[in-house]
Amino acid sequence: MCGIIGIVGVEPVSGRLIETLRRLEYRGYDSAGVAGVVGGHVERRRAKGKIRELEAALAAQPLDATVGIGHTRWATHGAPSAGNAHPQTAGRVSVAHNGIIENFAALKAELQGRGRVFQSDTDTEVVAHLIDEGLAAGQEPMAALKAALDRLTGAYALAVLVEGHDDLVMGARRGSPLVVGYGEGEMFIGSDALAVGPFTKRIAYLEEGDHVAIDHGEARIFDAAGARVERPIQLVAASAALVEKGNYRHFMEKEIHDQPDACQHTLASYVDPIAGRAEAPGGFDFQAVDRLQILACGTAYYAGLIGKYLIESLAGLPVDVEVASEFRYREAAVSPDTLAVAISQSGETADTLAALRWCKERGLATAAVVNAHESSMAREAGVLWPTNAGPEICVLSTKAFTAQVSVLTALAIAAARQRGRIDEAEERRRVAILLEAPRLLAQALAVEDQVRAVSHLVARARDVLYLGRGAMFPLAMEGALKLKEVSYIHAEGYAAGEMKHGPIALIDEATPVVVVAPSDALFEKTLSNISEVMAREGPVILITDEAGAARAPPEAKLVVAPACDPLIAPLVFAVPLQLLAYQVGVFKGADVDQPRNLAKSVTVE
């Protein structure tokens, strides 16, 4: 999703705006722009495409400003183009915006009716016009901003420059996050802590409906009602170092390798290794609920499905899992003793957030499994169940996924004990198995060479099927999603047993089938499915463990992951699938960290 930065600085800001936009690239974008105050006037530089295009525009026409705003745009209204890139300007006002102004068409017609001329196809331009109208009517900038905000329906985080107010940047948030950074004689606003992290560690998170004015010395924050408010300043750990690639070629590669640590840090919040006990942070009584309703999108949804397998089998607690974009609009029938659990890396995904709010409004207890601990979901859910994966920069989710599955596995054990399905000894045994996950994730990374050897098979395919049984079925769907995202190859995940009910028609010698099958209780059945594929000349890549490899048909190409208990197989077997997608993406020369059309955090519908 779009990224925003605003700086009231004492030194030239162009370089820092560009540096920040690079850090925000992970959110996904297709154009970028900056604006700065130069000699009392606001000037803009904008470009379609990558930040380097914007840099070229700045090199051709430098922007010698100490106060400025910047933006990476992921197109919603209006095609990606320099003209639709932000900042959008009207009269004295320049605006950078993340979100969607839903009533922009009506506002635009109204403004045009008053003689306002529009330069772009964006929804954002109406905001600039509304503020500029207020200024023209004699309002002070913050009053004009507030009056404009009151006219808007939809979601926004805004950064605003006003010509004639050279040391001022205004901001506002509703539906999309915005933080304020407190520096030494300098102030910042940005989309997240990563945006302002290298400039200051002192950050305040704006609340829904807040708007803010920053100058050299202070931030004046007002709530939705217009009352002056203080938001607590926190010291954030989002140091620039955390978002460097280090020796890795891509963030995706780095984040795949981060997983042993991410899993360990996450489990530390859920598992007491000495007592051999699993517990939700802060304690949660799973006897008090009769059902879980998991709500999520994309990869987080697949993590939720894995959670269903684990929680139902271990704890006997019914779990429904639904993509949030469907759940929020279909008037679901939920019982009052349901716990709604949102799962999200960003904590800002619009559909998941709306589904969570829907449940809250109906009086359900809510929890959020979230990686961004200051996000909207983290703050709005009744209970925060954190993943501690650290910032995930690649648009493709990898370490956040295994961190989510780690949380759900720990919760399954805790729920099983509380609901009397396992005794303390069995809990200790399960916890010990779970604590092996970081080590086995590290061992699983060693399959890299085996994966490279089979990746060419996948790279030249047009379609790829992924098959799995049990918890390996949602993992197969996740593997297929990873491949689609990074390589643009069509891939689908199926329950292996379902193949003969349709997908088998797709099998031919040009359609590789990736089978995820540790040597568990279902392995025998999956072997039969492998035979069915091979009988139709489908090339098989079997991801299994050593015992599975010993029983595999000789024609199957093998990737041998470490043997592990079925409890943690979804974690361990995620790694080869992620590496396969990554290798294929690299092989195809794809834009691995920022695939086309994708945004890291989808804060629009």
Ligand code: M6R
């Ligand atoms: O931030 P969230 O976890 O809520 O994001 C949900 C999906 O948008 C996300 O998982 C998406 O599917 C990723 N690109 C998957 O790699």
